[in-house]
Each structure stands twice: as structure tokens, then as C-alpha cells.
Amino acid sequence: MIPAGRPRRWRLLLFGAGDFACNLYWQSVTLYLLFFYTDVLGIAPVTAGLIYMAGAIWDGVADMLAGMIAQRGQYGYRRLIGWTAVPLGIAFVLLYRRPGIGTIGGVVAAQLAFRALYALVNIPYAAWSVRISEDSRDRTVVAGARMLFGAGAATIVALGIPWIAERAGGSAISVEGYGAAAAVFALVATPLLLFVVAMTPEAIPDVxxxxxxxxxxxxxxxxxxxxxxxxxxxxxxxxxxxxxNQSVLYYHRHVVGDMATGAATLVLMGLVGVGVVPLWTLAATRIGARSTWFVAAALGIVCAAIFAVPVSGGAMARPFLIGMQVALVGFNLTGWALLPDTIDHGEAAGGIRVEAMAFGVSALVQKLAIAVAVLMIGTVYGSIGYVGSGSASATTATGITWLMIAGPALATALSVVAMAANPLRRGAHAAAMAELHRRRGT
Structure with missing residues (x-):
């Protein structure tokens, strides 16, 4: 059963290190894959957006299927991760190769294979966090550790892909360079996942x-x-x-006219993300994760409003992006801290405990959201005359800028409306756990 005593802090941190491996994969897909399609492989932006959207939708379906396998199977979370870690590393390398069976078909096939294997690693890993501890504070620490390692991985990806690509392929936008970077990341992520599996015990809930x-x-x-x-x-x-995140490289290459500044900004955003994770973790343990969400949302909306002022100009781009990154880290931290608590809340309210499938469904929803966002980018860029090569027109530059400002601001406001309806106010999870202990006689 889930341990009654609180685990030692080093075990929480060790478990969180698994997200460093996962994010070497995920952050590269988030930050560079769409750009790889349009500016390295030369795929039209609308087509690239559709390919990415199809991959994201399949990713969500794969997450759901992985949740079903973990929920209903006899395998255990750690065993599923151990079986899939090596194939995932191989699939990741193939994601950044020039397709050999026709550009579009090969790109789609590589995406589907990678995302299916990633789901079989990431969903059991995320669901495993429920079994580390039943204490909300420990779960917040786990979420903070995962975010810290994930932000560290994002920084390394943002800096490492162009750096490795330029040295291995002779250019920061070469297929050979991207393939070399992917191989390096896979050689780091695979053994790290296997180490976490070997060193972290898995307790089985007695329900x-x-x-x-x-x-x-x-x-x-x-x-x-x-x-x-x-x-x-x-x-x-x-x-x-x-x-x-998808707008950063496009903005700096086609609006600012300096792609190197865009890569440097991504690195800085990653470093800032690493630095603020402990602050958001502290805030969530002090005022509650739900309240922390509202603080992060307020910061994001203020940053967007300031950057939208016409007199701010390009000089405010980097402060805007950094401020938004701080807010996004707050969302991620509080979201992952609250998700395990919703499982206990659901069992207390409805009598059925749903673990792995909860994470699978949640991942499906998030991937669908990403698919919608990428389709928005492809559609807007297509309508403003975006071309991957050459100089951007004034209309294109304006469209890129406003999508980067208004899109995140509106989405942030919608998140506030949804979170206002969430019942997990401070003390609600403790009450749910007390009810569960009463029923179980523990």
C-alpha cells in the first residue's frame, strides 16, 4: 500500500530526476520539431502544422492507451518504463533524420512511432507519482523536482541543439546536425530512465x-x-x-532578424525556469497550489499587457518572454501538484480510484490542446503569407508578433475561469484523505 510515513526528501528528488530524461525528448519536440519541419526539411507551414497536429492527436490517443495498459495490466509502472526506455531513445533519433520513404510519409511515421513509445514511458512515470506519498506537500515537492529537472532539460535542449547541430552538421539548421543532437540526448536520457527505475521502489495501493x-x-x-x-x-x-514557445524562433528570425538571439532567449527562458521552480514550489506549499495558479495567471496577463503597448517595441520582447516563462512554470508546477490530489478527491467522492487512466486522459487533453495551438500557428502563418526562407513582410511580422502576445494572454484568462471552478481549495485534499482512511480503517 502507499506508505503511511513521509518518504525521505532524497527519494522524492531522485524520482523527479526522471523528468530530466523525459524533457530532453519532450522539450526538443516542443521547441524545435516544428521549426525543423519548416526551416530544415522545407515543409510548407500549413502542411507542417497539420503533421504536427496529427502527431499531437495521436500522442494523446497513445497516452490514453498507455493509461489503459498501466491501469488494467499486471505489469507495474516501473516495469513498463524499463521495457520501453531503449526503444524510445532509438525512435527519438529517427525523428530528426531525413525520411527515406518520401518526406511527408516518413515524417508522419517517425512521429507516430516516437509518440507511442514516449507515452509508454511518460504515462506510467507520471502515474507513479501518486504512489510516492499521499501527502500533498510531498507531491508538491515531487512536482517541483520534476519541474526543476524539466526546466534544466529545456535549457540544455535550447542551447544544445543549435550548438551541436552547427558543429556536427556545419550549420545550425542542418539535418545532420539535428540528428547528432538527438543522438546525444538519447544517450543521456536512456540510462537515466533505467537508473530511476532501478533505484525507486513502487508501492501498490491497498484499495x-x-x-x-x-x-x-x-x-x-x-x-x-x-x-x-x-x-x-x-x-x-x-x-x-x-x-x-513556438513563436520565439519565428519572432527573432523574421521580426528581429537575428535567429541567434532567439536561441539565446530560449536558453535564458530555460535558465529562468530552473530558477523560479523553487519559488513556485514554496508558494504552493504555503498558500496552496490552486491559489498559486491565480498568482501565475496574473503575472502572465500583466506581462502581455505591457508588451502589447505600442511604445514598448522590440526592446521589451525578452522581458515579456521571460515573464511569461515564469508564469508558465507556475502553471506547470501547480497543475502537476494538483493532479494526484484529484485522484484521491475522485475516490473519496465516487468510490472508484482511477490512477494511470487519469494521467492518460489528462495527457490526451493536453496533447489536443497543443494540436489546436499548432494548427492555429500554421493557419495564422499561412494567412499572413509566411515563407520559411527570405525576409518577412510587414504584415507577416505583425501577425507573428500579435499571435505571440494575444494568444497566450487569452488562453491564460480562460485558465483562470476553469481554475475558479476547481474545488481543491486549501484543506480539501486533507479532508478527502481523512475520509479515505476512515473507509479503509487505516
Missing amino acids: PALRPSIAHCVSALGRNRAFVTLNAAMAAAGIAATLL
Whole structure:
């Protein structure tokens, strides 16, 4: 069963290190894959957006299927991760190769394979966090550790891909260079995942309905108000993050006219993300994760409003991006801290405990949100006459800028509406756990 005593802090941190490996993969896909398609492989932006959207939708379906396998299977979370870590590293390298079976077909096939294997690693890993501890503070620390390692990985990806690509392929936008960077990241991520699996025990919850039917799981999640509203807020935040992060390279290359500054800004955003994770973790443990979400949202909206002022000009771009990055880290931290608590809340309210499928459904929602955001980028860029090579027109530059400002701001506002309806106010999870202990006689 889940340990009654609180685990030692080093175990929480060790478990969180698994997100460093996962984010070497995920951050490269988030920050560079769409750019790789349009500016390295030369795929038209609308087509590239559709390919990325299809991959993101499949990613969500794969997450759902991985959740079903982990929820209903007899394998255990750590065993699933151990089986899939090596194939995932291989698939990641193939993602950044020039396709050999026709450009579009090869790109799609590589995406589908990578995202399916990533789901079989990431969903069991995320669900595993529920079994580390039943204490909200420990779960917040785990979320903070995961965010810290994830932000560190984002920094390394932002800096490492152009640096490795230029040295291995002779250019920061070469296929050979991107392939070399992917190989380096896979050689780091794979053994790290296997180390976390080897060193972290997995306790099995002592609950009678550990493996309810898929239909009962879906029904229970639909009735779980805490789960539904949290995922709505996280989806809105995911749209904001995708619109912002995907815009950085395009903005600096075609509006500022300096791609190197864009890569440097991504690195700086990653470093800032690392620095603010402890602050958001402290805030969430002091005032509660739900309240911390509102603080992060206020920061994001203020940053967008300031950058939107015409007199701010390009000089405010980097402060705007850094401020938004701080807010996005706050969303991620609080979202992952609250998600395990929604599982306990749902069991206390409905009598059915849904673990792995909850993370699978949540991941599906987030990937659909990313797909929507990328399709928005492809559609808007297509309508403003974006071309991957050459200089951008004034209309194109204006469209890139406003999508980067208004899109994240509107999505952030929608996340506030969703989080306002979430019932996990301070003390609500403790009350749910008290009820569960009463029922179990523990």
C-alpha cells in the first residue's frame, strides 16, 4: 500500500530526476520539431502544422492507451518504463533524420512511432507519482523536482541543439546536425530512465478497486469535478505555452532578424525556469497550489499587457518572454501538484480510484490542446503569407508578433475561469484523505 510515513526528501528528488530524461525528448519536440519541419526539411507551414497536429492527436490517443495498459495490466509502472526506455531513445533519433520513404510519409511515421513509445514511458512515470506519498506537500515537492529537472532539460535542449547541430552538421539548421543532437540526448536520457527505475521502489495501493473497468474509469473521471476543471485549466495553459514557445524562433528570425538571439532567449527562458521552480514550489506549499495558479495567471496577463503597448517595441520582447516563462512554470508546477490530489478527491467522492487512466486522459487533453495551438500557428502563418526562407513582410511580422502576445494572454484568462471552478481549495485534499482512511480503517 502507499506508505503511511513521509518518504525521505532524497527519494522524492531522485524520482523527479526522471523528468530530466523525459524533457530532453519532450522539450526538443516542443521547441524545435516544428521549426525543423519548416526551416530544415522545407515543409510548407500549413502542411507542417497539420503533421504536427496529427502527431499531437495521436500522442494523446497513445497516452490514453498507455493509461489503459498501466491501469488494467499486471505489469507495474516501473516495469513498463524499463521495457520501453531503449526503444524510445532509438525512435527519438529517427525523428530528426531525413525520411527515406518520401518526406511527408516518413515524417508522419517517425512521429507516430516516437509518440507511442514516449507515452509508454511518460504515462506510467507520471502515474507513479501518486504512489510516492499521499501527502500533498510531498507531491508538491515531487512536482517541483520534476519541474526543476524539466526546466534544466529545456535549457540544455535550447542551447544544445543549435550548438551541436552547427558543429556536427556545419550549420545550425542542418539535418545532420539535428540528428547528432538527438543522438546525444538519447544517450543521456536512456540510462537515466533505467537508473530511476532501478533505484525507486513502487508501492501498490491497498484499495479494492485498483483495476476497475475502462467504462467505470471514464465515467468516474467525468464525474470528478476537480479532475475536469483542472484539466480544462491545464489545457488552456498548454495552448498559451505552445503559442509562446513556438513563436520565439519565428519572432527573432523574421521580426528581429537575428535567429541567434532567439536561441539565446530560449536558453535564458530555460535558465529562468530552473530558477523560479523553487519559488513556485514554496508558494504552493504555503498558500496552496490552486491559489498559486491565480498568482501565475496574473503575472502572465500583466506581462502581455505591457508588451502589447505600442511604445514598448522590440526592446521589451525578452522581458515579456521571460515573464511569461515564469508564469508558465507556475502553471506547470501547480497543475502537476494538483493532479494526484484529484485522484484521491475522485475516490473519496465516487468510490472508484482511477490512477494511470487519469494521467492518460489528462495527457490526451493536453496533447489536443497543443494540436489546436499548432494548427492555429500554421493557419495564422499561412494567412499572413509566411515563407520559411527570405525576409518577412510587414504584415507577416505583425501577425507573428500579435499571435505571440494575444494568444497566450487569452488562453491564460480562460485558465483562470476553469481554475475558479476547481474545488481543491486549501484543506480539501486533507479532508478527502481523512475520509479515505476512515473507509479503509487505516
